[in-house]
Amino acid sequence: MNRSILQSAGLAIGYGRPVLSGIDLDFGPGQFIALLGPNGAGKTTLLRTLSRHIRPLAGEIRLLGQDLNAIAALDLARIVSVCLTDNARPPLLSVGEFVALGRYPHTGFMGRLSARDAEVVGESLDAVAAGGLAGRLVEQLSDGERQKAILARALAQEPRLMLLDEPTAHLDLKHRVEVLGILRALCRAKGLTVLASLHDVDIAAKIADGVLLVGDGRVCGQGLPEAVLTSEKVASLYGFAAADFDGRLGGIEFRGDGRAGKAFVIAGRGTGATLFRLLSKKGWSIETGVFDEGDLDAFVAAALGAKSHVHRPGESADDTLAAALTALSACDMVIDGGGAGDEADALRARAARRGLPLLGLAGARAPTAACASVAELSAAIDRIDRIRGRPQWAA
Amino acid sequence: MPPIAQTRTLPARAAPIVPVSRRAGVFAALLALTAVMMALNLRIGSISYSVDQLLGALLDPAGKSDVAYIVWNIRLPRTIAAALGGAFLAVSGLLLQVYFRNPIVGPFILGISSGSTVMVSLVMLTSIGMGFSGYAPYLNTIASCLGAYGVTALIVAIAARVRGGATLLIIGLMMGYLCGAATSILTALAEKEAIKGFVLWQMGSFSGFKWIEVWIMLVLGGLILGGAYLMSKPLNALLLGEDYAASMGVDIRRFRVSILLLASSLAGLVTAVAGPVAFIGLAVPHMARLSLGTSDNRVLLPGAALAGALIASLCDLIARMWLSPVELPLSAITAFFGAPVVICLLLKRGRPS
Numbered sequence: 040m041n042r043s044i045l046q047s048a049g050l051a052i053g054y055g056r057p058v059l060s061g062i063d064l065d066f067g068p069g070q071f072i073a074l075l076g077p078n079g080a081g082k083t084t085l086l087r088t089l090s091r092h093i094r095p096l097a098g099e100i101r102l103l104g105q106d107l108n109a110i111a112a113l114d115l116a117r118i119v120s121v122c123l124t125d126n127a128r129p130p131l132l133s134v135g136e137f138v139a140l141g142r143y144p145h146t147g148f149m150g151r152l153s154a155r156d157a158e159v160v161g162e163s164l165d166a167v168a169a170g171g172l173a174g175r176l177v178e179q180l181s182d183g184e185r186q187k188a189i190l191a192r193a194l195a196q197e198p199r200l201m202l203l204d205e206p207t208a209h210l211d212l213k214h215r216v217e218v219l220g221i222l223r224a225l226c227r228a229k230g231l232t233v234l235a236s237l238h239d240v241d242i243a244a245k246i247a248d249g250v251l252l253v254g255d256g257r258v259c260g261q262g263l264p265e266a267v268l269t270s271e272k273v274a275s276l277y278g279f280a281a282a283d284f285d286g287r288l289g290g291i292e293f294r295g296d297g298r299a300g301k302a303f304v305i306a307g308r309g310t311g312a313t314l315f316r317l318l319s320k321k322g323w324s325i326e327t328g329v330f331d332e333g334d335l336d337a338f339v340a341a342a343l344g345a346k347s348h349v350h351r352p353g354e355s356a357d358d359t360l361a362a363a364l365t366a367l368s369a370c371d372m373v374i375d376g377g378g379a380g381d382e383a384d385a386l387r388a389r390a391a392r393r394g395l396p397l398l399g400l401a402g403a404r405a406p407t408a409a410c411a412s413v414a415e416l417s418a419a420i421d422r423i424d425r426i427r428g429r430p431q432w433a434a
Numbered sequence: 435m436p437p438i439a440q441t442r443t444l445p446a447r448a449a450p451i452v453p454v455s456r457r458a459g460v461f462a463a464l465l466a467l468t469a470v471m472m473a474l475n476l477r478i479g480s481i482s483y484s485v486d487q488l489l490g491a492l493l494d495p496a497g498k499s500d501v502a503y504i505v506w507n508i509r510l511p512r513t514i515a516a517a518l519g520g521a522f523l524a525v526s527g528l529l530l531q532v533y534f535r536n537p538i539v540g541p542f543i544l545g546i547s548s549g550s551t552v553m554v555s556l557v558m559l560t561s562i563g564m565g566f567s568g569y570a571p572y573l574n575t576i577a578s579c580l581g582a583y584g585v586t587a588l589i590v591a592i593a594a595r596v597r598g599g600a601t602l603l604i605i606g607l608m609m610g611y612l613c614g615a616a617t618s619i620l621t622a623l624a625e626k627e628a629i630k631g632f633v634l635w636q637m638g639s640f641s642g643f644k645w646i647e648v649w650i651m652l653v654l655g656g657l658i659l660g661g662a663y664l665m666s667k668p669l670n671a672l673l674l675g676e677d678y679a680a681s682m683g684v685d686i687r688r689f690r691v692s693i694l695l696l697a698s699s700l701a702g703l704v705t706a707v708a709g710p711v712a713f714i715g716l717a718v719p720h721m722a723r724l725s726l727g728t729s730d731n732r733v734l735l736p737g738a739a740l741a742g743a744l745i746a747s748l749c750d751l752i753a754r755m756w757l758s759p760v761e762l763p764l765s766a767i768t769a770f771f772g773a774p775v776v777i778c779l780l781l782k783r784g785r786p787s
Binding site: 119121131137143149 | 664666667671673677680685723729730
């Protein structure tokens with residue numbers, strides 16, 4: 040039996056001229072697919088082609104095994120529903136009436152709602168946690184509330200496949216997390232397939248069952264986010280220069296330009312991660328150590344382009360420490376993450392002997408200048424910056 | 435009864451804001467007021483009749499009295515025409531507002547009535563009509579509808595290339611100017627006798643309707659109103675825009691043509707006889723929307739038709755009686771109603787949210 044919801048082969052799409060070509064898709068039931076790509080890559084065009092708003096230039100699309108073009112309009116509406124970026128704000132329409140419009144392909148000639156239709160409308164509102172909005176006017180909703188109403192309308196159509204164009208645009212973090220969580224729960228609970236264009240690679244990596252990467256006129260990758268969203272792929276897709284996506288951390292890290300100077304961070308067991316980001320934002324290039332391979336600090340440091348002194352099994356611990364001490368001596372500043380251990384103590388001792396500025400948070404072991412909070416530490420780093428003759432904000 | 439009780443049950447979750455009971459009240463009030471207004475239009479005039487005289491004349495269409503003559507040949511056709519004309523213009527405006535998803539459009543402001551005017555002036559002012567004299571009562575209607583279709587097609591073609599509701603207004607105004615220019619050239623070239631009737635017609639008036647013209651309006655317009663009502667389900671889907679409507683199963687291409695044909699036919703039907711009547715098509719749908727508290731076209735279409743009949747009857751009464759015996763141009767009265775509505779809508783739209 041054919042378990043596929045949506046398939047395409049050799050699909051080319053665009054308005055006259057192809058925007059994307061060679062698209063081969065195969066989505067199963069219950070999958071949440073994130074459509075990723077830079078602006079103008081053809082994400083909206085692809086969604087509009089799959090919803091039959093525009094015709095493909097070449098290739099074929101099969102929905103539940105049938106040719107998309109051969110499906111009658113009302114039958115199609117019972118299989119696919121959409122959420123568009125079009126800002127639908129009909130006047131004097133209650134959210135209940137708005138969601139009830141989604142019953143269109145299920146109601147009779149005059150659109151009268153049966154008891155079952157009304158039930159589905161209520162369920163759809165509840166599914167997006169918008170039950171309390173039913174009596175409000177659509178035009179008076181906030182962006183987040185309206186997005187929920189739009190989702191509820193699409194759900195009321197009782198589709199097998201939902202095509203969503205940037206369902207989280209204009210939403211704050213709370214609503215963004217909420218809306219995507221709702222969508223994923225629907226995929227799990229109802230076997231609904233969702234294809235949604237998203238802008239946040241990091242959120243997509245964490246929520247989607249599959250990703251579809253488009254850019255440069257083709258599909259650059261598809262499959263499990265864990266396999267597809269590699270650092271190189273994301274960087275080349277979006278043309279990152281000063282940032283990096285780390286699949287293991289599942290986030291984007293911004294690299295410093297290194298012009299502020301070089302700092303050594305005594306880190307390990309995650310004590311350095313936030314310090315790296317702080318320094319990186321302030322434009323420092325970073326060296327760090329000494330910790331074991333696989334330490335959280337090692338991943339964050341790598342994503343930020345910092346050089347780590349990592350102790351690998353089978354290598355001499357002394358050699359690693361010696362290299363770290365040499366590197367520390369060449370730095371302009373030392374930040375103490377507060378880790379315990381002989382290696383950390385040796386690094387601190389070297390910093391003190393060399394007379395390097397040694398900063399750290401209170402509670403860290405014997406730093407020259409212990410700061411009570413991260414804010415104080417940040418200010419202290421800025422002071423060192425100024426002493427070194429590179430004012431932070433002045434031209 | 436408080437409406438809160440019923441919004442809690444599950445089927446009522448899809449319910450509108452305004453309770454159904456209030457809607458029924460609004461409809462009853464509209465019906466009653468329209469009936470009263472039509473009765474007043476029959477009774478009051480340069481000669482006013484008592485209710486007895488009026489009833490007597492109405493019950494005796496073949497009567498030889500002056501009352502019977504005036505009621506049956508002047509006042510009744512005019513009263514019916516005013517009510518029908520108002521209803522048609524209101525529904526035409528409502529259809530256009532749904533189609534363009536823009537509350538500030540109507541057949542007059544988009545220049546559709548002006549398109550009708552040009553075509554009717556061709557018939558009334560030139561000898562083109564001579565060749566078709568056998569079709570006399572229908573000729574104006576046909577010409578008027580053709581003119582309406584022409585301008586509608588142009589507006590739609592241009593509207594596809596521009597964004598923004600205010601732009602659409604300007605395009606409509608330009609259409610009006612272009613058609614006005616063409617009409618004035620035709621007027622300049624026309625013979626004196628033809629001009630007088632034309633100028634009177636152009637100012638807009640429900641006077642001088644012949645029974646055959648009333649019947650044309652009643653039959654054709656009634657069919658169109660029925661057709662529009664049968665399309666209320668896809669019209670509701672169109673509230674969300676064409677893309678959403680298409681995704682819900684509306685055959686958008688065929689539907690688009692149908693709406694525009696119905697809307698311009700209604701405007702054409704009225705303009706053919708009553709002349710271009712301003713603002714009813716624009717303002718009345720809003721009055722209906724606000725009083726019924728919904729955008730649901732299944733409710734709004736009959737509501738707008740009734741409200742249109744009421745407002746047009748009222749405007750006609752004012753036009754006839756305000757400075758009696760001088761009869762004022764109908765469009766002057768309707769503009770006093772409609773123009774403030776447009777300004778309010780523009781202010782509301784421009785207000786930062």
